[in-house]
Amino acid sequence: MQLRELFVPSAINLDLAAETKDEALKELVSCLGLDGKSEGILYKMLKRRENLGSTGIGRGIAIPHCRSLVVTRLRVAFGRKLSGLDFKAIDEKPVRYVFLIVAPPLEVSNQYLPVLGKIAQFGKEADVPESLAELSSPEQFIELLEAKDL
Amino acid sequence: MDQQLELLLEIQDLRMQRRELTDGSTDLEAEVFDVKIEDAIRLLDEKVEELAERLARGIRDRYRRIADKAPRVVAPVINGICYGCFVAVSTARASEADRNLRVESCEYCGCFLYHVG
Ligand SMILES: [Zn+2]
Numbered sequence: 001m002q003l004r005e006l007f008v009p010s011a012i013n014l015d016l017a018a019e020t021k022d023e024a025l026k027e028l029v030s031c032l033g034l035d036g037k038s039e040g041i042l043y044k045m046l047k048r049r050e051n052l053g054s055t056g057i058g059r060g061i062a063i064p065h066c067r068s069l070v071v072t073r074l075r076v077a078f079g080r081k082l083s084g085l086d087f088k089a090i091d092e093k094p095v096r097y098v099f100l101i102v103a104p105p106l107e108v109s110n111q112y113l114p115v116l117g118k119i120a121q122f123g124k125e126a127d128v129p130e131s132l133a134e135l136s137s138p139e140q141f142i143e144l145l146e147a148k149d150l
Numbered sequence: 151m152d153q154q155l156e157l158l159l160e161i162q163d164l165r166m167q168r169r170e171l172t173d174g175s176t177d178l179e180a181e182v183f184d185v186k187i188e189d190a191i192r193l194l195d196e197k198v199e200e201l202a203e204r205l206a207r208g209i210r211d212r213y214r215r216i217a218d219k220a221p222r223v224v225a226p227v228i229n230g231i232c233y234g235c236f237v238a239v240s241t242a243r244a245s246e247a248d249r250n251l252r253v254e255s256c257e258y259c260g261c262f263l264y265h266v267g
Binding site: 105 | 151156159160162163164166167170174175178179182183184185186189190193194197222224226228233264266267
């Protein structure tokens with residue numbers, strides 16, 4: 001399974017309205033099309049994961065992630081906030097690119113950790129922050145993943 | 151959704167997070183996200199205990215009995231199948247609107263049940 005096959009255009013937001021980390025988490029969770037109750041539970045779990053340590057891995061990239069019973073399959077979303085969000089990232093720099101990954105406790109294909117690892121690796125590539133800044137459509141985001149053979 | 155069930159759901163998700171930190175994502179969390187694993191486990195244990203204390207007496211007793219024996223205390227029910235034991239559960243007869251409005255257990259594996267989707 002390629003990374004790009006997991007991203008649907010409706011879960012790629014290149015202009016987040018969020019002004020804070022919490023708002024960004026909420027906005028990305030709302031891209032997944034869950035019911036309100038499930039959204040609330042998922043948001044709470046993501047916050048709890050952030051309490052263990054920020055998922056801001058540096059260079060403007062954050063990867064909030066968790067498993068939860070409220071989803072039935074692996075779901076991903078991408079959000080961009082060019083003016084930056086305070087994510088308490090490892091390098092203390094503002095976060096501009098947020099990759100959300102959520103998975104159910106049990107997955108037939110066990111993709112959650114490999115996907116998390118792949119996105120983390122992608123985020124560490126030197127040219128990625130600049131490429132993400134230049135995107136002008138969700139389709140270009142998919143093309144970027146394709147160019148990286150992801 | 152029943153508030154007790156919501157608490158159980160949260161507890162289950164946190165227990166899953168804890169289990170994964172010790173068995174699965176340890177390296178990734180420590181190396182990529184700089185998580186201090188031991189501190190994180192302690193925090194998760196404290197949170198789980200705090201939430202468990204908020205469960206009603208009878209449910210809490212049942213929770214503790216299951217939690218001592220198995221990693222999973224709440225099993226998802228998807229299309230009428232309990233994913234704790236993969237047996238069709240009779241509660242699947244409940245209409246969609248009634249689902250998750252009270253705390254139910256699987257008669258086969260004993261897990262609390264959460265209807266997904
Ligand atoms: Zn069962």
